[in-house]
Amino acid sequence: MTASEYDYDELGLVAGLEIHQQLETATKLFCQCPTELREPEEAERTFTRYLHPTRSELGEIDEAALEESKVDREFEYLAYDSTCLVEEDDEPPQELDEEALEAVLEIAQLLEMEPVDQAHVMRKIVVDGSNTSGFQRSTLVATDGEIETSDGAVGVEDLMLEEESAQRVAETDDGVRYSLDRLGIPLVEIGTKPDISTPEQALEAAERIGMLLRSTGKVKRGLGTIRQDVNVSIEAGARVEIKGVQSLDDIDDIVRNEVARQVELVEIADELRNREASVGDSQDVTDVFEGTESGVIEGALSSGGSVMAVPLCGFDGLVGHEIVPDRRLGTEFSDHAKRHGAGGIFHTDELPAYGVTEHEVDALREAVGAGPDDAVAIVADDTDTAETAIEAVVERAETALEGVPEETRGANDDGTTRYLRPLPGAARMYPETDVPPVEPDPSDVPEPELLTEKVERYQDEYDLGEGLAEQVAYGKHMPLFEDVVVDGVDPTLAASTLESTLTELRRDDVSVEVLGDEHLRGVLELVEDGELPNEGVPDLLTALAEEPDRTPAEAAEEEGLGGADESEVQEAVAEVVERNEQQVEEEGMQAFSGLMGECMGALRGKADGDLVSELLREEIQKRA
Numbered sequence: 001m002t003a004s005e006y007d008y009d010e011l012g013l014v015a016g017l018e019i020h021q022q023l024e025t026a027t028k029l030f031c032q033c034p035t036e037l038r039e040p041e042e043a044e045r046t047f048t049r050y051l052h053p054t055r056s057e058l059g060e061i062d063e064a065a066l067e068e069s070k071v072d073r074e075f076e077y078l079a080y081d082s083t084c085l086v087e088e089d090d091e092p093p094q095e096l097d098e099e100a101l102e103a104v105l106e107i108a109q110l111l112e113m114e115p116v117d118q119a120h121v122m123r124k125i126v127v128d129g130s131n132t133s134g135f136q137r138s139t140l141v142a143t144d145g146e147i148e149t150s151d152g153a154v155g156v157e158d159l160m161l162e163e164e165s166a167q168r169v170a171e172t173d174d175g176v177r178y179s180l181d182r183l184g185i186p187l188v189e190i191g192t193k194p195d196i197s198t199p200e201q202a203l204e205a206a207e208r209i210g211m212l213l214r215s216t217g218k219v220k221r222g223l224g225t226i227r228q229d230v231n232v233s234i235e236a237g238a239r240v241e242i243k244g245v246q247s248l249d250d251i252d253d254i255v256r257n258e259v260a261r262q263v264e265l266v267e268i269a270d271e272l273r274n275r276e277a278s279v280g281d282s283q284d285v286t287d288v289f290e291g292t293e294s295g296v297i298e299g300a301l302s303s304g305g306s307v308m309a310v311p312l313c314g315f316d317g318l319v320g321h322e323i324v325p326d327r328r329l330g331t332e333f334s335d336h337a338k339r340h341g342a343g344g345i346f347h348t349d350e351l352p353a354y355g356v357t358e359h360e361v362d363a364l365r366e367a368v369g370a371g372p373d374d375a376v377a378i379v380a381d382d383t384d385t386a387e388t389a390i391e392a393v394v395e396r397a398e399t400a401l402e403g404v405p406e407e408t409r410g411a412n413d414d415g416t417t418r419y420l421r422p423l424p425g426a427a428r429m430y431p432e433t434d435v436p437p438v439e440p441d442p443s444d445v446p447e448p449e450l451l452t453e454k455v456e457r458y459q460d461e462y463d464l465g466e467g468l469a470e471q472v473a474y475g476k477h478m479p480l481f482e483d484v485v486v487d488g489v490d491p492t493l494a495a496s497t498l499e500s501t502l503t504e505l506r507r508d509d510v511s512v513e514v515l516g517d518e519h520l521r522g523v524l525e526l527v528e529d530g531e532l533p534n535e536g537v538p539d540l541l542t543a544l545a546e547e548p549d550r551t552p553a554e555a556a557e558e559e560g561l562g563g564a565d566e567s568e569v570q571e572a573v574a575e576v577v578e579r580n581e582q583q584v585e586e587e588g589m590q591a592f593s594g595l596m597g598e599c600m601g602a603l604r605g606k607a608d609g610d611l612v613s614e615l616l617r618e619e620i621q622k623r624a
Contacts, residue, residue, distance in 0.1 A: 006259055008198050012235030015196040015255055019209050020189050020227045022164060022220040023103050028184035029163045030093035030137065030435065031086035038181040040169050043078035047088070049132060050074060073175030075129035077166065080181060087180050089132040092434040096121065096139065096161070100186035101438065103218040104141050104161045105445045107188055110212040111156050113145030115440040119161075121432040129176050130165035131183065137432055138162040138189070141440060147208050151201040155193035162187045188213070194231065199252035199259075202230065206251050214474065216448045221476035230254055237262035237404035241423060245411045253415035257324045261417070262404045264323035269403040277314030279397045280368065282390040285309040285378065288363045294355030296343065300380040307380045308390035311368040312397055315375035320349030324416050329400065330377070335419035336396045337379055342389035347377040454478070462491035471499040480517050489524045497524060497537055505538060511545045519544050522552030535600060535609055536561045570615055572602045577619045584623050592620060
């Protein structure tokens with residue numbers, strides 16, 4: 001049965017969302033550092049840390065943090081000229097950023113949520129290196145909201161204000177390298193109740209929340225600024241948290257594939273029970289592969305490593321069983337081995353292959369006492385890694401006998417997922433004693449206008465077409481559009497420049513991403529002040545993209561893009577008509593279109609098209 005054929009109601013599908021969105025604020029959540037991202041090449045220095053889990057107030061250690069700490073890694077951090085002691089965890093955090101809190105209270109209004117009386121900052125243990133402190137600071141701001149979908153209401157359980165994690169830059173020989181430019185950017189987390197019952201409803205709910213967030217005009221836009229986590233379970237399965245869904249469009253596929261994975265794992269568990277399957281003890285089988293032609297195994301052994309194996313009694317044919325496209329039960333085992341530093345596993349459902357011969361497979365089976373109905377999994381690596389990784393495979397194989405394990409998984413680009421760590425527990429959170437509580441006051445926070453309402457207003461108030469109005473309202477330049485229109489810029493000019501013109505330039509490989517609001521605002525103001533014709537906007541934006549250190553006025557002067565007076569336009573038009581005198585005599589006004597383009601080219605965007613058109617018509621009429 002394919003995922004599209006499942007009866008989700010019959011399976012008892014339950015899903016919930018966690019939406020993480022960066023806020024557009026001037027400074028970070030607990031310090032005064034800017035929130036702009038930097039290139040790793042701009043880093044001025046580095047430092048390293050080793051992180052370990054801490055106990056909660058009750059003396060407990062979170063299981064997910066404990067497993068993470070078993071992987072011995074060094075964390076290297078890139079620091080910039082803007083990096084402060086708070087970001088390095090060498091100084092206590094400052095008070096919660098007021099601008100970020102106000103933005104979250106606006107979001108709470110749109111989600112019909114009730115703000116808490118007093119917001120306390122908590123520490124959430126994170127020892128994967130993404131926070132220099134070993135924890136993430138998080139604050140509950142509002143509860144008990146709701147959004148509507150076509151399949152019914154979805155409750156919103158909590159609204160959190162958090163600090164963003166550091167950005168993973170690269171894997172190193174000793175661990176992971178992170179960049180501190182992203183660490184501490186204010187982040188809102190929206191958690192829904194488990195009210196979602198179909199993949200389509202999950203997508204619709206995520207789109208609705210995304211629209212509400214953008215309606216505030218106070219969220220960052222672009223790749224990596226929003227992430228979605230999805231919690232999925234079926235009645236016979238278990239709750240699985242899927243982290244890091246980058247695109248809204250992937251959510252329904254993620255849910256479908258997770259349902260399919262759980263269904264297959266439940267069926268595999270049933271079959272394993274029917275076979276009275278079991279998992280044996282791990283053992284060293286290095287001698288079996290002496291003189292092997294397998295590159296992977298030979299590489300491990302030549303470095304003084306070992307080959308560890310585990311017999312999987314009754315698992316024959318099931319380790320290689322596909323549970324979702326391109327992922328098998330053996331892939332699940334391999335994910336666990338990789339978490340402990342191994343490159344992966346081999347198993348007898350796929351062997352002989354990868355340089356492993358049939359003779360070696362037979363010898364392997366004999367060495368561990370595996371019969372024809374059994375499978376064997378092996379790990380080849382340095383001895384410590386091989387031993388730790390094979391034990392992780394043993395644990396995962398034992399859970400396969402039971403069905404679907406509760407766990408945290410990571411989203412892959414193809415809509416599948418991979419194992420990350422166990423689900424976190426209550427021991428993960430404890431109070432932050434360095435930041436005083438705050439009392440949110442929503443009374444002075446205006447309720448934002450929804451994007452759907454903006455589209456209607458732009459059509460009515462600014463006479464924009466429906467398509468252009470929608471592009472502006474949902475586009476990342478919406479706040480800038482509203483600002484410049486209030487300042488007197490023509491709405492049609494602002495809308496077409498910020499959406500159509502920038503899109504066309506991007507398609508022509510102009511690096512418009514380097515243009516900031518100050519560039520765009522300056523260009524529009526030059527047009528409004530009569531110092532640049534409309535036709536000169538694309539050329540000026542192109543020039544600024546090539547040398548963004550210039551102001552729009554400087555670039556316009558240096559590129560000769562200032563407006564030409566009527567006498568200059570008249571002279572240029574006359575020259576074009578003179579050069580094409582014979583064509584004008586023969587074709588008359590039919591020559592207008594071709595000559596209009598030539599006139600605009602000659603003037604290089606210095607003149608308004610309406611003026612050029614008027615003068616060209618007059619000049620043709622004189623000579624026709």
